[in-house]
Amino acid sequence: MSWPHRLPVRVYFEDTDAGGIAYHATYLRWAERGRTESLRAINLPHQLLIARYSSMLVVRRVEVEYVAPARLDDSLIVETRVLRSGGASVDLAQDVIGEGAGSRRGSRSVWSVCGGGYAPRAHSGALARRVPAGRDGGRSGEGAGGDAGRVGKGDCRG
Template sequence: MMDARLAAPFAWRVRVYYEDTDLGGVVYYANYLKYLERARSEWLRHLGVSQSALLAEAGLLFAITAVNIRYLRPARFEDELVVSVALERMRRASMSFSQSIRRDTADGELLCTAEVTAACLRAQDMRPAPLPPHLFQE
């Protein structure tokens, strides 16, 4: 059974800056991936997991192995967005997430959905490594 802290959805807020947009003021498609990445990093931080410590102490890092993203509506310059992270599966050496990006408005307009898989790797040789058992414990 998955720890309730891991299963609980997590939300991170971000504002769209000029540098995130194209000439028309629309968020450039690759920047959605950056928002998703930052939200997963903040989710780990929220759980008390330091990626720097994980690398320094255990020689482990995470690498994205698969992304399936669907763009539904454009985010625009100065929009405030809510990026969600929900852990769907933990395997021996990987985690799969369901993520979304919504406009931070009363109706929470859905802009983007993504399914992301991250593998745990040994930094030394970039080979798969088991997730440390203590990683997500209180």
């Protein structure tokens, strides 16, 4: 799989208020689906991470900037990029954009995700090999290298 991962979504009635505008929390659901499907696309669905590697990805921090409202029946794309991966954390950036070329809709969010269940610990080698390690916005599609498997002091805490 090459990064960024792209997930198509549509704005349904259940996603909106009485005026047909998507609720702010809906963007987080779409972003979570994008994060989940990006893991599935690299052959590491959540259940496999738990069963084989005894690892979970726990969201530590989310920042969201709402750019323009998504409206009932809009076709959108949730674009997920890896900003940084190493040690016990993965920083993701996600944009919810209109399906048309250059159309900005929705939100931009940054997720800080920790590995290892309830306490930070290094990602499994399987995850480290499948996500970009650098700060290239996840555009290279290269696997992680270097120190991606080592936990540095303070990873996923600050």
